[in-house]
Amino acid sequence: xxxxxxxxxxxxxxxxxxxxxxxxxxxxxxxxxxxxxxxxxxxxxxxxxxxxxxxxxxxxxxxxxxxxxxxxxxxxxxxxxxxxxxxxxxxxxxxxxxxxxxxxxxxxxxxxxxxxxxxxxxxxxxxxxxxxxxxxxxxxxxxxxxxxxxxxxxxxxxxxxxxxxxxxxxxxxxxxxxxxxxxxxxxxxxxxxxxxxxxxxxxxxxxxxxxxxxxxxxxxxxxxxxxxxxxx
Numbered sequence: 001x002x003x004x005x006x007x008x009x010x011x012x013x014x015x016x017x018x019x020x021x022x023x024x025x026x027x028x029x030x031x032x033x034x035x036x037x038x039x040x041x042x043x044x045x046x047x048x049x050x051x052x053x054x055x056x057x058x059x060x061x062x063x064x065x066x067x068x069x070x071x072x073x074x075x076x077x078x079x080x081x082x083x084x085x086x087x088x089x090x091x092x093x094x095x096x097x098x099x100x101x102x103x104x105x106x107x108x109x110x111x112x113x114x115x116x117x118x119x120x121x122x123x124x125x126x127x128x129x130x131x132x133x134x135x136x137x138x139x140x141x142x143x144x145x146x147x148x149x150x151x152x153x154x155x156x157x158x159x160x161x162x163x164x165x166x167x168x169x170x171x172x173x174x175x176x177x178x179x180x181x182x183x184x185x186x187x188x189x190x191x192x193x194x195x196x197x198x199x200x201x202x203x204x205x206x207x208x209x210x211x212x213x214x215x216x217x218x219x220x221x222x223x224x225x226x227x228x229x230x231x232x
Contacts, residue, residue: 061098077218113226120224126162126190126195127222132215134205145182147208148217154196160185170225194219199214 067223141164166178184190197219205215
């Protein structure tokens, strides 16, 4: 059985149908290309955005790590300072205990010193001290004090003077003669003699008929070294 070619031609689609299909394919391809281009732009933009954000996050993490390091350093220093503070506090506590103990000892020493000073002063209550009396070898101090007594018009006998001697100067380099200490038999006798000697305000070695350079003599109570320092 044969087919009429004219019939086949009649049943074939027209040419414009093929044309429309080609146009549609190109449109789809263009859309695909545009979409692909758009997709690449979006992906590039997203990549750029996320890269920036990653950099920010990385920088933030680095800054955070530095902050952690700084905080750790501060914590370590704080712990170190706290330890040192505790050590200082402990030392201050010990020093305070030592100070209180030392203060008690100082108070006790001062109290004992004051008592000794009073005892020493009481032991000197019958003494006078003659200052600036020139020294001579083989001098007779008893004769000198008797001569002084005669000049100040306060005669004494040999029983009125218990002891008489010279004492070194507090400052040996002063060059002044050693002071003379006279111990009388009683405090009353000491006081009356001292009063008479002080009334003779210009008593000198010349009045005592002592040869050599003229020296003015001074008569004082025999004070302790502590009281002398206090007066001076």
